[in-house]
Amino acid sequence: MEEEVYEPVIGLEVHCELKTITKLWCGCKNEFGVEPNTNICPVCLGLPGSLPVLNEQAVKFAAMIGLALNCEVKPSIFHRKNYFYPDMPKDFQISQYDQPINVNGFLKLDKNVTIGVVRAHMEEDTGKTTHIGSSGRIHESSGASIDYNRAGVPLVEIVSAPEIKSAEEAKKYVSELRAILVATNTTDGKMEEGSMRVDANVSVRKIGSIEFGTRTEIKNLNSLRSLVRAIDYEISRQINVIKNGEKVKQETRHWNEDASTTVPLRSKEEADDYRYFPEPDLVEVDLGNDIVRQLKQSLPVMPLERRQRIIELLKNPNEDSAFIVVDLDLDGLLLEVVKQGADAELALKRFSNEFAGYVEEVKALQPERLVELLNLEQTGQLSATQAKAVFAEMLTTKSSPSQISTGLGFGGLEDSELSELLKGIISNCPNEWNRFKDGDGKVQQFFIGQVMKATKGQANGKVVLSLLEAMKNS
Amino acid sequence: MDNNEEQIISKQDVSYVASLARLDLNDDELESFTVQLSAVLVHAKDLSSIDLSDLPPTSHPLALKNVFRLDTARESISREEVLSVAPQRTETGFLVPPILGED
Amino acid sequence: MQSRIDTFKFDSASSIASQVSKGRVSAMEITEQHLARIKSLNSDLNAFITVSDNLARSQAEKIDKKFKNGETLGPLAGVPIAIKDNIVVRGVETTCASKILKGWTPPYNATVIDKLIEADAVIVGKSNMDEFAMGSSTEHSAFGPTKNPFDLDRVPGGSSGGSAAAVAANLVPIALGSDTGGSIRQPAAFCGVLGLKPTYGFVSRYGLVAFASSLDQIGPFAKTIEDMKLLMTVISGHDSNDSTSLNFETTPVLNPSKTDIKGLRVGIVKEFNEGLTSNIAVSLKNAIEKLQVAGAVIEEVSIPSVKFCLSAYYLIAPAEASSNLARFDGVRYGARENGDNVEQMMIATRTKGFGDEVKRRIMLGTYALSKGYYDAYYKSAQQVRTLVIREFSKVYSSVDILLSPTTPSTAFKIGEKLDDPMEMYLSDIMTIPTNLAGHPAINVPFGSDDSGLPIGLQIMAPALKDGKLLSIANFLLSQEGN
Structure with missing residues (x-):
């Protein structure tokens, strides 16, 4: 051309x-x-x-x-x-x-x-x-x-x-x-x-x-x-x-x-x-x-350097998310929660998305609370959806994430309950189960979806997956 | 005025300068201003006889520096007092005829 | 020769202030007396564009009330003063003698006006001038020329001709003018009064409608040195509204300790002695003799660059003016002519609103700044300015003051130089250099010519020697006619 x-x-x-x-x-x-x-x-x-x-x-x-x-x-x-x-x-x-x-x-x-x-x-x-x-x-x-x-x-x-x-x-x-x-x-x-x-x-x-x-x-x-x-x-x-x-x-x-x-x-x-x-x-x-x-001397640290400080913490650098967090002036808090033990990747994801809409409210929270929330999600004790609900509640009540989580009835699903639920789903969907057993990875999302539907989103996807794997091998 | 002096500014120059200055000249004025401005500029040619190369320009008779005002607000003046002497006004602004060349 | 110099009992500002302060006469009586005199003589002299009788009476009333309440009155208590019509007074029409500002009442006071009001002076009117202070005869006024009180067929000089004439004819004991290239000293010389151009930055320019910002200074007219000093004490000093205002104590400047004539080193500028009329040359010679007799040391000095000053001035001043006068565009205040669009309106307003002399200078200045000519004209002129400052500074290392005539001739006839701008410009040749240098200079009346017209001598001094100028002027005044 x-x-x-x-x-x-x-x-x-x-x-x-x-x-x-x-x-x-x-x-x-x-x-x-x-x-x-x-x-x-x-x-x-x-x-x-x-x-x-x-x-x-x-x-x-x-x-x-x-x-x-x-x-x-x-x-x-x-x-x-x-x-x-x-x-x-x-x-x-x-x-x-x-x-x-x-x-x-x-x-x-x-x-x-x-x-x-x-x-x-x-x-x-x-x-x-x-x-x-x-x-x-x-x-x-x-x-x-x-x-x-x-x-x-x-x-x-x-x-x-x-x-x-x-x-x-x-x-x-x-x-x-x-x-x-x-x-x-x-x-x-x-x-x-x-x-x-x-x-x-x-x-x-x-x-x-x-x-x-x-x-x-x-x-x-x-x-x-x-x-x-x-x-x-x-x-x-x-x-x-x-x-x-x-x-x-x-x-x-x-x-x-x-x-x-x-x-x-x-x-x-x-x-x-x-x-x-x-x-x-x-x-x-x-x-x-x-x-x-x-x-x-009175000049603050410039945005490029502030983004760099975030990116250094990541395995997979995400410039755009870092830009948003710095632009919202949330990077200081982000670095603090990571320092206190939160996962950097997950923290950046939440800070640049869910938290980004509530800058002032988030800044008013104690960093420890945010660390706790992020860790609950990171360890699978809360699903992403549950974590969002807990976050929303935190903004108004300022209570601890675990308290809110219990209050909302999250984490109440024991593995045994989930196993029972899964067994019912498997028996209703034999074709999908056979495909899963044959190693068709795409079908796992189907089962997770079914569980979520039945539990109104309260189940943790990672837990469901590990239960499915266990059942396949038994 | 010495009529033998060259005219170092042309009618076109005067006309261009008048348009820069937002002045409208009729033919007679253009003629007489050209002669008069030439006379002054001819006189000013004596400046070129001096060696100015080592002289910095002076734009202030006194070399003052750093005259500042603190960033503190004070009352503004009354809008009405200013608008009441404007040639034309709206309720809150200065009214002018249409402005060409922009949106 | 028809004159308006009469036997009206002159009362100095100092004397009026002293009497009003002691309650011997009321401010209102003084005001009415002067308003009446203005009324009877202004139709002949045309010294005032606006007589601010309402403002004057209300000020006088306030001053008298203050006195009755036992308050101490200011240093200019009840003194009538004329203000050149390019200095803004809130609520009083300010025209700069131009049609373009007709009807404009400023919403604020110039700093000098605030100071005068604070000092309990009474503003009786706005005096006539050349339009936007551009001229040397007060003929370029949209409101007609001012006449010289010594001869009504002659000009009072300019541009502050109204103020000079008003003081000369005893319409007021003191007045304010502005001096850009001689606009106080030259009319003071033509009208036989004292006129001072102070050091640049000594008097605030805030509220002085700018002609050429780097040259303009407000200054006083009076008939006695005491009045000059009194007025200067009131109007001078630092003003935070003017970035070019000097920040220092005014009292020591106006009241120098050492003012002896004995031992005073007086320079006579060689370049200014060319082409003087014989009457003026005689006056200068007389003054030199008086100074010598009193013990001054006279020395002829040379400042070669003064012969380039006129050229430099007539590039710098118009250049700054072309920009300063751009704002008169019919949008915010003053006159407006109709136009189909805003540009046509601006052109029509400026074309009809400005007089020829103003147009000439705007065009000259625009040309000097325009593409391709800046270096040859404006920049060269600014470089000459540096040269002038250096040469003055060198001369002042060997003499204390410089003495010269203020003007090459005495007052000329009305209309005599109107058609030849260059000839008119030449009447500023001796006053311009001090404006370029930013130095103070004063006109002292010293003798008269064969027709009885006043002759003025100019004393120049380095920056901030304003008080010294007043002292030496006082000596010359005391010797005049001796």
């Missing part, structure tokens, strides 16, 4: 809102989802005469992000990026340009893949525009209403090197980045609320070529799903353009989720003449080695 001669080159620009109490330049609250235009003042409205004063916490958060991404933290200044837009109160954006706070970092996706982080700089967010009109379509709208609550909220923009090789890898990069940012407690990483926004720069080139193709920038990627679909779409669109003998145009494109396409945004000839110059109302930022060192 001709497509195979092309490879995509992807770079991502991720904007994340910092979790400061106040905005970047003023004491207005940095809050999501409040009444429009209630967190505003002369500064964030850019009223004539107002001046910005830099939020120290935002600088520290930015430096922490840089450090978490292995960047150098450098003395930096702010520039003005000049362009007119109604959601931008000053009609320029204060942003860092050629002297950003963080440069030359990297992000490790796993043992083998590392993506370069060119820079992670500070800038201010814009307000929000709501179109007003009978339909949502722009050419029919009668106007727009602007809410400046978000104007001046601190952002860090993290720019990756153009080293991402597929939509899936892009997704992995964003997931990992998000996990790191959430771990540093500098941002909440909510793509759906727009506190984390991703733009993708996509180009394609012939495999083996060193030069980059012409890139397009894709905006409006509001979820990981959109990110993957939009990049895949854009890659094949560009390949088609080239195959048709045309040239890819350098432009900004908008991902339309409903239509599953990217469409060019109206481009203006002067669009990229931003007339950057140093912001005269702000002064140089230089945190100094001591503070940078302190910030570095």
